[in-house]
Amino acid sequence: MRKVFGGKVAVRDLTLAVPRGEIFGFLGPNGAGKSTSIKMLLGLAKPTSGEAFVLGAPSGNVEVRRKIGFLPENFRFYEWLTPAELLRLHGRLCGVDSVKLSKRVPALIELVGLTPHIDKRLQNFSKGMLQRIGLAQALIHEPEIIFLDEPTSGLDPLGRRMVRDIIRAQRDRGTTVFLNSHLLSEIEITCDQVVFIREGQVVTSRDMRTQQEEAVRLEIRARKLSPECVRGLTHWSDSVDVDEERLTMTTQSRESLPDILRYLVAAGADVYQFTPQRLSLEELFMGIMGEDRGF
């Protein structure tokens, strides 16, 4: 998909596939085109060119929207409604019958931890509470796919944990979750797969469940490291930092670890510590996007 506003390109060329039943993280710096992309997927905005299919139907298809839940960033709605009234309204709009709603509404309010506030009007809700009720409205019709735009931005740690548990529970019942969040640590422990986008293009993707083909940071403590031996390590890494007995390097694949260890021993080094560490999503993000991009 491509989206141009006036002369400004918001999404250059977004091409991606989201597997069903997974939690899919959508990452990128501010202005990368994430929100515009989500709007195009939901039919809120029309692509300038290209097309998208959601659950097999063109994006924006009215019937398919029965199977889609959406929590917008900064969820807002008529402030004079109570949580139960809001959920009933959204349920009715999704075609949920009143018998089902009478069970779903209190259950969802309980699920998002708002039962003590059931009689309050939304105008008295904090941002975090609005996020919670917004999440509940996205789930009211038991959708097959949920788009969550910054679902934890206004939440405290307990609230974030709750959202994480709900997202996982949804995945476990087969729901696809499309998650856009700035909180990389949340994405890291929640998502099955992530893509990084920049200027409306996918830069790279990462499967969070496998560790085989990932970059690994290696911390080594060894003696008798000759300069030739250290130079030889550049075969597996662009940058090798040496600080007396400590050596730090990043290798692009976990598969190369045995070769590196064998090489060090063969080169006569006494190895005391050989610790591979998975790069955090944040380190990966910074490596891909650069630290000066305002994320």
Place this chain on the structure above:
Amino acid sequence: MGVWIMAGITFREAARKKILWTALLAGAAFLLVFGIGLRFQVGDFRNSAVPPFLRYQVISAMLMIGLYTVDLLAVVMTTLTSVDTISGEITSGTIHAIATKPLARWQILIGKWLGFVAMAGVYVAIMFWGAIAEGFFIGGVMAQHPVRGALLVFLECVMALSVTFMFGTWFSTLTSGVITLGLLGVAFLGGWLEQMSGFTEGSRLAMVGIISSLVMPSEAIWRRAAFEMESPLAGSLQFSPFADVSIPSGAMIFYACAYLLIALTIAVYHFRERDL
């Protein structure tokens, strides 16, 4: 079904707006003042030698002025309560949670429109029939065809509503409000200029009035409503400011209906096509 859910929630949303209650308060104040004015006038006539025929015409003219005030209040109230329902919800993002539900965009817009139509109907009914009742019970006068008059005032409100919706799909709340009220102002001025033109033969003022009525036919619809409600004698003898100097024809009612439908169709089309 979605249309009616949207209409219901919009009606409840509109009913909570301060502007509606302010307008109702202003309306209540108006009805109070109008009732007191009528009572005083009736009292004054009782102690005077003014002939009954003239008394009736003066009280009837007062009723027409009262109904004209109701008309202005209703149109302005309809415009101001509805002006941010589309543009405001697009700006705030409130529309996102609705527009991603299994509803076509036209259902959202028409549902909202129906909600405001219902609210305008209730407002017109309360105010219009309030003034008519005061005229009858205090002043002892009755409009000629009050139902026709009420329907035309309602048509005027629905037309203003449709125009407000049309601009709301394009512009910000403030801009749409300014444009719609500006158009109503043009219609108001044009209507009175056309009325003035009746005093001289072949006045160019009439042309200004006609063009204004084509740009926004609201005032023309009121003058037609006034023609329907005034007694033929009062109209022809020019006892009231809405005398039969320049009466919009039935074609103008047709034009106003077409104008309303075109504005609504444009609003639906543009709301369907635009990014939210």
